[in-house]
Amino acid sequence: MLQIKNLHASVEDKSILKGINLEVKAGEVHAIMGPNGSGKSTLASVIAGKEEYEVTDGTILLEGEDIDDLAAEERAHKGVFLSFQYPVEIPGVSVTNFMKTAINETRKAKGLPDMPANEMLKMIREKSELLEIDRKFLSRSLNEGFSGGEKKRNEIFQMAMLEPKLAILDETDSGLDIDALRIVANGVNKLKSKDNAVIVITHYQRLLDYIVPDFVHVLYKGRIVKSGGKELAHELEEKGYDWIKEEVDA
Numbered sequence: 452m453l454q455i456k457n458l459h460a461s462v463e464d465k466s467i468l469k470g471i472n473l474e475v476k477a478g479e480v481h482a483i484m485g486p487n488g489s490g491k492s493t494l495a496s497v498i499a500g501k502e503e504y505e506v507t508d509g510t511i512l513l514e515g516e517d518i519d520d521l522a523a524e525e526r527a528h529k530g531v532f533l534s535f536q537y538p539v540e541i542p543g544v545s546v547t548n549f550m551k552t553a554i555n556e557t558r559k560a561k562g563l564p565d566m567p568a569n570e571m572l573k574m575i576r577e578k579s580e581l582l583e584i585d586r587k588f589l590s591r592s593l594n595e596g597f598s599g600g601e602k603k604r605n606e607i608f609q610m611a612m613l614e615p616k617l618a619i620l621d622e623t624d625s626g627l628d629i630d631a632l633r634i635v636a637n638g639v640n641k642l643k644s645k646d647n648a649v650i651v652i653t654h655y656q657r658l659l660d661y662i663v664p665d666f667v668h669v670l671y672k673g674r675i676v677k678s679g680g681k682e683l684a685h686e687l688e689e690k691g692y693d694w695i696k697e698e699v700d701a
């Protein structure tokens with residue numbers, strides 16, 4: 452699904468990622484952990500193709516295809532989904548209508564006509580039932596006055612509707628309460644399949660009590676300095692990051 456080879460990237464001429472190698476196969480869930488400022492969000496942004504990040508070396512392959520030169524939108528159309536860290540509010544545009552537009556834009560990019568209205572409604576009904584999202588929520592203005600949990604619910608609904616091949620969930624370090632964690636975890640667990648892959652980025656181990664990763668990687672100073680199974684997350688929960696920093700900085 453995803454192959455990252457020797458990825459170097461910088462922001463505003465500052466080198467942030469310094470040789471990332473990562474392979475994510477279909478059906479797998481990978482967690483990326485690491486201390487604040489280690490480059491986790493940068494990695495997510497670079498995979499998604501955000502333009503303020505410059506790739507200075509290395510390659511990113513999606514299903515064997517080099518996506519380095521594609522714009523963020525084109526990557527999204529190919530099935531890369533990055534959760535919105537700072538979702539915009541769009542008063543007057545409902546959660547549902549925003550989703551309809553997003554889906555039809557993706558189809559248009561593939562040369563497909565708009566999804567027929569009845570098919571769209573069916574999909575919305577199925578996905579919202581699967582995720583236990585109520586109708587009232589779907590008709591609310593996008594992100595307007597949303598609580599943390601509601602923002603997460605919206606994000607997971609978007610993920611469910613877009614059916615990405617590769618979903619990257621960057622759970623920022625702040626303010627994810629237990630409800631929001633459960634929403635994200637439930638969504639991921641219901642949506643993961645043998646045909647897609649998920650990368651969960653998190654500073655804390657807590658989320659991984661709910662989403663059990665197949666692999667855990669620790670990012671520090673722009674490099675993956677340790678990889679392991681889910682037990683690595685538990686070890687980090689117990690021991691923190693200092694022992695890893697000491698190993699790397701020694």
Ligand code: ADP
Nearest residue numbers: 462463467486487488489490491492493494503
């Ligand atoms: P993490 O998500 O692991 O906390 P980030 O990827 O957010 O780390 O940040 C890694 C480093 O890159 C930090 O030093 C941060 O200040 C810098 N950085 C990230 N994004 C930007 C940006 N858009 N402009 C300037 N510096 C940035």
Ligand code: MG
Nearest residue numbers: 487488492624
């Ligand atoms: Mg950070």
Ligand code: MG
Nearest residue numbers: 491492493623
């Ligand atoms: Mg971050």
